[in-house]
Amino acid sequence: MFGRRRKQEKWILLAPAILVLALITLTPLANTFWLSFTDTRISALPTPVRFIGLENYIYAFTDPEFRDSIYRTLYFTIVSVGLEGILGVAVAVLLNQKFRGQLILRALIILPWAVPTIVNAVAWRLIYHPDYGALNSLLFQLGFISDYRSWIGDPSTAMNMVILADVWKNFPLVAYVALAALQTVPGDLNKAAAIEGAGPWKRFWSITLPWIAGPLMVVMVLRTIEAFRVFDIIYVMTGGGPADSTKTASFFVYQEYFNYLRSGSGASYAVLVAGISAVLILFYYSNAKRQASGATA
Amino acid sequence: MPEQHILSVDNLQKKYGDVQVLKDINVSMEPGEFLVLVGPSGCGKSTLLSCISGLTEVSSGAIQIGGKDCTHAEPANRDIAMVFQSYALFPNMSVERNIGFGLEVRKVADAEKKKKVADVADLLKIEHLLHRRPAELSGGQRQRVAMGRALVRDPKLFLFDEPLSNLDAKLRVTMRTEIKRIHQATGASIVYVTHDQIEAMTLATRIVVLKDGVIQQIGTPHEIYNTPVNAFVADFMGSPSMNLMSGTATPDEGRIRLEIPTPQGAPIELVDTTTAPEVFPNGPTEVLIGLRPEAMTDQKLNNGQNLQTANCLLEVVEPAGADTYAVVHLGGTEAIARLSADAPVQAGEMSPITFDLSKISYFDVTSGNRL
Secondary structure, X not given: OOHHHHHHHHHHHHHHHHHHHHHHHHHHHHHHHHHOOEOOOOOOOOOOOOEOOOHHXXXXXXXXXXXXXXXXXXXXXHHHHHHHHHHHHHHHHHHOOOOOOHHHHHHHXXXXXXXXXXXXXXXXXXXXXXXXXXXXXXXXXXXXXXXXXXXXXXXXXXXXXXXXXXXXXXXXXXXXXXXXXXXXXXXXXXXXXXXXXXXXXXXXXXXXXXXXXXXXXXXXXXXXXXXXXXXXXXXXXXXXXXXXXXXXXXXXXXXXXXXXXXXXXXXXXXXXXXXHHHHHHHHXXXXXXXXXXXXXX | OOOOOOEEEEEEEEEEOOEEEEEEEXXXXXXXXXXXXXXXXXXXXXXXXXXXXXOOOOOEEEEEEOOEEOOOOOHHHOOEEEEOOOOOOOOOOOHHHHHHHHHHHOOOOHHHHHHHHHHHHHHHOOHHHOOOOHHHOOHHHHHHHHHHHHHOOOOOEEEEEOOOOOOOHHHHHHHHHHHHHHHXXXXXXXXXXEOOHHHHHHHOOEEEEEEOOXXXXXXXXXXXXXXXXXXXXXXXXXXXXXXXXXXXXXXXXXXXXXXXXXXXOOOEEEEXXXXXXXXXXXXXXXXXXEEOHHHEEOOOOOOOOOEEEEEEEEEEEEEOOOEEEEEEEEOOEEEEEEEEOOOOOOOOOEEEEEEEHHHOEEEEOOOOEEO
């Protein structure tokens, strides 16, 4: 009998939040979407805006540079998130053991993640410095290289160097979530598996990993979304260079929009990037749902 | 060690830092025995099981399983299976895979694995659950699956760690019977930990009573119940537990005269003609007199040759269906007498109680040891 009133009440209570969301999220989103069908340019002078239909999209799809930037972004995302996952889980398993100084180490490991991305990028640029970088010095002294190299000045190594910096900063987040999940694994499960004859590897794959899969999936989704729209670390470390070798999709959109001032076509690229992200998220989401239906007890 | 022992534990010690959890444990069992480790919480029974399983490293001593020294062997190499209190089913696997996990690890061929799992499922009546996940099972069903996982490998020794503690009272009784049935059907050798003395009495072929890491007594349920070695075992085993009344025992002309004080003033006087008077070589002795509630009754007993009747004040009367329990203040304790269900008794009245002194136990007042 209160059904109708309840329903109204719900909307009234939600209204402020919806209003704020509409203002700060939906409006720009809709605006970008609209822009992507026009030939708008950013200009000091008022210029006529023309609706040009799918022209921007047709151009984007046939633009080899944009396609390459998508490939680069996928490479960056897969390699860095993959490494962060492996490294994060490995470190979490180690930190989950009992040893002296365990608490201090657990606290220390989060530090890279606490460093702002810009600071991290600047620090790694210094580490990679061709003349006095720590990496050159280390590898030279260990005898791995005979000459100092310009790690982020070389198109063949630049992307992997950026990935290394990104992994260093972000694997602690994965490690932390994995560690928290590992602490919920019931000890009896591993004991039972040990008595059944399973060795450490088998126990990890059959018992531990499935148990932590849910939380791990969440952090991997977060990292994937972040990695796919990577911008700041590239802006600071390489500026998309050398020879476009680190020019990812977000950077491409940024240049189109703010360097070449073509906000219409820039918007169409942005919509495409968002679309690809959405596909990735959906893929993860369905995967996580499948996992969750199995891993609850 | 003779080969017929399926398990033998010799001089086992377990210390955590300065705390000694298990002291000089010596137990052995024959194939097919159902050995129950019982004791109050913290007595070390689960630690002992954990040492036998290999999940806990022993501090010193030796463990042999099936005649093979396993003191430092990995759990996987001991040819054992274990059922946990928490069931420890793998949540991400179906019931079928849970049961077959040990076979999967040992790379048993698929067809053979399927057959063995099916056989065990048949024994436990869980065929219809094979494709479910543990989360979709009730407590009793999980319990069966956990037992299935243990049974399927046909190990030398089964270890059960309080397997029924997480079940409700009714299911506990059902599963207790089920475990007994499986033991009878398979002839498996089982070490079973419980804090529930009724479980111990009903399941065991032999019981090990532990307290503070020390074995108090090893014996058949009958021995443990009727001739407990000390006051602790007498008190711990049996429900309601044995009445332990302070009194004086005086050897007199080949018999023992007993005086048990009552709050009413005049003590109850009984004469024990069963026990040899040599038990008390020093004349009149202060002792703890142990009598089970069923040896203090209003019923006509025809088995005891040593029956004595005395009038006692019934302080509280508790009808319990099949019996009526009456609380009697005797020898400084609230002794419980087990009367017939329809006994015409009232609280606060004097009533004749028959004492079956052929069932009597004497314990030293200070050490608590059986005399």
